[in-house]
Amino acid sequence: MPKTALVVMVHGSPRPASNKEMFRVVDVIKARQAFDIVEVGFMECNEPTIKDALDSCAAQGASDVTAVPYFLHTGTHVADDLPTLLDEAQARHPNIKFSMGRYLGASETVTEVLADRAAAVRG
Amino acid sequence: MLPEGYHIAMDALILFSHGSLLCGAGEALEAHAGRLRRRGDYSVVEIGYMNYSVPTFPEAVARCKDAGATRIVVLPFFLVPGYFVSKSLPEHVDAVRPHYPQIEFVIADAIGFDERLADALIESANHPLGPDAWRDDLTAAARGCRANPECPLYATPSCPRVPEPGTPVRIAVE
Numbered sequence: 001m002p003k004t005a006l007v008v009m010v011h012g013s014p015r016p017a018s019n020k021e022m023f024r025v026v027d028v029i030k031a032r033q034a035f036d037i038v039e040v041g042f043m044e045c046n047e048p049t050i051k052d053a054l055d056s057c058a059a060q061g062a063s064d065v066t067a068v069p070y071f072l073h074t075g076t077h078v079a080d081d082l083p084t085l086l087d088e089a090q091a092r093h094p095n096i097k098f099s100m101g102r103y104l105g106a107s108e109t110v111t112e113v114l115a116d117r118a119a120a121v122r123g
Numbered sequence: 124m125l126p127e128g129y130h131i132a133m134d135a136l137i138l139f140s141h142g143s144l145l146c147g148a149g150e151a152l153e154a155h156a157g158r159l160r161r162r163g164d165y166s167v168v169e170i171g172y173m174n175y176s177v178p179t180f181p182e183a184v185a186r187c188k189d190a191g192a193t194r195i196v197v198l199p200f201f202l203v204p205g206y207f208v209s210k211s212l213p214e215h216v217d218a219v220r221p222h223y224p225q226i227e228f229v230i231a232d233a234i235g236f237d238e239r240l241a242d243a244l245i246e247s248a249n250h251p252l253g254p255d256a257w258r259d260d261l262t263a264a265a266r267g268c269r270a271n272p273e274c275p276l277y278a279t280p281s282c283p284r285v286p287e288p289g290t291p292v293r294i295a296v297e
Contacts, residue, residue, distance in 0.1 A: 006248050018203045021236040026242035035248070066248040072202055072234075073141075073148050074260040076275050083257035091256070099251030103260075105151040107243035111158040113234055118136055118198045119164070121231045 007053050009082055011068045012042035016067035019046060022070055037062055043077060050082070054089040054098070064097050072105035088119035101107070127244035135167035135184045135192035139212055140200040145269045145275055147260075149176055152200055167192055170200075173211060175273075184219045187226075194227040204233040 008026055013019060030038050037060050037069065041053025050067070057065045066116070067086055069078045083100065090098045104110065136159060136244070140152055148293055160168045167190040171183030178186070187195050197206045197216060216228050234240070261276070268274075268282065276282045 006244075008153055008244060013203075013205070015205065018205050021203055021234075024236045025238075025240045025244070028238050029244060031244060032241065034245050066251045068201075068244050068247045070244070072200060073143060073151060074146055075143055075145055077259060079145070079260035083254075086257060087254065100257050101244070101247030101249075101254060104240065104243060104247070106154075107237050107247060108158065109243035109246070110234070111155045112192075113156055113237045113239055114138070114198060114200070115159060115162060115164065116237075117231045117234065118196050121229045122134065122196060123229075 003036040003061050004058070005039065005057035005062035005065045007050070007057060007065060007067040008037040008038070008040045008070050009050050009053075009085075010040060010042050010046075011065050011077065012045035014045050016046060025070075035066075041067075043081065050085050051089065054085070055092070058089075058096055059092045062096060064099070066099045066101055068101035069103035071103045072110075074103065074105075080101045128160070128191060131137070131191070132193050132216070133166050133191050135169065135187035135195045136165040137169050137171045137180070137187065137195055137197050138171050138200045139180060139197050141207060142174040142176035144175050144271065144273045146271060155200070166190060171197075171215075173207065173215065180215045181219050184223065184226075188223055192226060194229065196229050196231055198231040199233045201233045203235065208233045254269065 006029065010019065010022055026038060026040055037057050039053040039056055041050030042050055043050060054065060054067065065095050067082070069082055073079050086100055138152060138156055143149070149170070156168050156170050159165070167187050167214065169178065169183040169186050171178060171180035173180060185196065197212065199212055201208050212230060216230060220228060
């Protein structure tokens with residue numbers, strides 16, 4: 001049975017508490033059961049690394065791995081560094097299909113969240 | 124014309140963002156600002172950057188004032204309430220406040236946790252891009268080229284203004 005995997009690619013923070021909200025979002029993703037495997041990987045500061053998260057999906061028998069950047073902006077991480085990590089994973093695991101989703105900030109859903117945050121203080 | 128001292132209440136919204144040296148990095152934020160304008164909840168929606176990008180936060184406040192704002196909601200375009208949101212943002216607001224005694228400033232929360240972010244990530248994963256498209260955001264960066272020598276793409280093959288000799292320009296900018 002081919003397994004699907006989602007890897008949430010996160011910047012990471014020297015202040016681990018900064019990842020708290022992200023982990024809650026990932027818990028919701030897991031509860032939605034849209035993927036057999038859900039992993040988090042960090043660019044810097046925290047572990048597991050994105051490389052380890054991608055390799056872990058392979059070790060768990062994933063046939064399709066989609067990685068999505070938990071980033072608001074297209075900095076060089078999203079535009080270049082994350083694709084390089086995926087290129088390298090593809091080279092290590094030629095039998096797995098790796099894909100990348102658009103970064104979180106590109107989603108129209110974020111506009112709705114922003115509108116609600118603003119409305120909450122408007123009174 | 125209202126008598127002196129009377130103002131029509133008008134709310135403006137400023138999306139407060141860090142700013143980036145990378146040209147084109149503001150594209151997603153500009154799209155959010157556009158959608159918020161179309162929603163029409165605020166008479167004015169501006170973006171105000173802390174560093175590198177324009178308009179700066181004080182410029183955004185001036186635009187809101189010129190449009191007649193009596194209250195400005197400052198909304199952090201940040202995922203978490205870290206240093207920039209809890210420390211820098213209030214400092215930026217405190218710095219402009221004395222110049223606009225007639226305007227009330229209200230600071231909103233950072234994006235933080237929201238179930239809809241999970242749906243957004245699943246939706247993104249359900250429309251996956253193959254390797255050919257993984258670096259499309261570099262071309263988007265070229266689209267927003269400001270010919271800034273500090274941009275990480277400056278003088279690389281991805282820069283439309285200063286291509287390396289013999290390198291075809293990937294994107295023509297006006």
